Amino acid sequence: MKIHVVKIGGNLINDHKLLHDSLEAFCHLQGDKVLIHGGGKKADFISNKMGFYPKMIQGRRITDKETLDIVVMTYAGIINKNIVAKLQSYHCNALGLCGADGNCIQSYLRKMKNINYGYVGDINVKSVNTHLIKFLLKNHITPVLCSITHNGIGNLLNTNADTIASYIAMSLSQEKDCEVELYFCFEKKGILRNMQDPESYLKKINFHLFQKMKKNHTITNGMIPKLENAFLALQNGVCKVSIGLPTHLLLKNNLNKTRLCL
């Protein structure tokens, strides 16, 4: 079976029109598909409304108990369920999941020597319940996953959505009957050569060029882990990995995107 694994990022989710277009494009994808979404600024908005402000230690965001509750409410609650309701209205039989649902993604608490990240869960290829995902797909149900996982002993944990998308794609690729394509959708046409010029996207990027662009600071911040996840998937059996606008990525034969190659 051919499976499309699609990640939609925070900036697409926060904008009503962009979310609508992304979900419509997702529905047009023929065949089996899985959607993974992050949460972006919505969690910060709710957090601030409730009088909680992100805790930072050494420049890193810490997921304390209040923050965990807020990301669970936001990602698994309001964002996931609104996406599912919208997909259902477009006649896509979506079903929302966090990692605890059906033991879909089991993670382990991140442990570092110097920093306590709080309720953050890391995953590996064994974390993904491919049996459940394939079972839903075979029964014409489209899984919609948010970036909340569980540790199997009753705790929910916060996990990076790009990482979840990559590991789902990798895990499904390792099944002998699966061929997987992975799409990272965001609000740009692809990886830009020049951040000031939205048309300067690369048609292709290989690992060597990624290293070079990282070194000369053309690729920075959140794009670094996103591309690291994307290359990890490509190096581990995922057939095709591309990055760009959802309307370009998911609609047939559109070449305006960045495709990764080894």
Next chain:
Amino acid sequence: MKIHVVKIGGNLINDHKLLHDSLEAFCHLQGDKVLIHGGGKKADFISNKMGFYPKMIQGRRITDKETLDIVVMTYAGIINKNIVAKLQSYHCNALGLCGADGNCIQSYLRKMKNINYGYVGDINVKSVNTHLIKFLLKNHITPVLCSITHNGIGNLLNTNADTIASYIAMSLSQEKDCEVELYFCFEKKGILRNMQDPESYLKKINFHLFQKMKKNHTITNGMIPKLENAFLALQNGVCKVSIGLPTHLLLKNNLNKTRLCL
């Protein structure tokens, strides 16, 4: 197939120890089972924290857009996912659902002449996707439903959890291969003859006695719609309906509960 449909109420959810005991008792139920939960005071707490206060018109609570967002976050997000994670840790293969997930429960906007209730969804026996629930049960997955539904055209709606429990039980009862028992779990031993005496629970209540107790104000407030839902289920094919403490109701041969009869 024999199916246990279990509703756990708000006061059980808000107390850590009571929730633990309820979920443990639920796990001990042998065979196919479905859990439905409300939200109770958690939504009010979050609402107040965010600076929103319940809107009342003619003494009735109105679900405006802010309230809807909060109940979705609370019921489908934090409460549902924490229950699922806990059940998974007790080796019950739970999967959380709102009505939009897999088109599980489709509702219609409540329309009244004089009052606009806002985003409130009513349901009927055709609302419940029994195919999905039976399909999950047959595959050893335990559905955990919160009281959020959808209208099929992209909107989430707030629906009473007791009503959802009754309609799920009734709908499953109408399937020719299903025999359904319905349990309303709350923090009392059953329907009390005397509200001041927690030991004064009735062992049985029939519809005639219910009407009488309603008339003389022994049964009041939220207990009235709860019992109306419970009798509706009993009148529509559900084999057995009982009300009481989860630890008493769900553990074998315990007689400390109120059983409904026609």
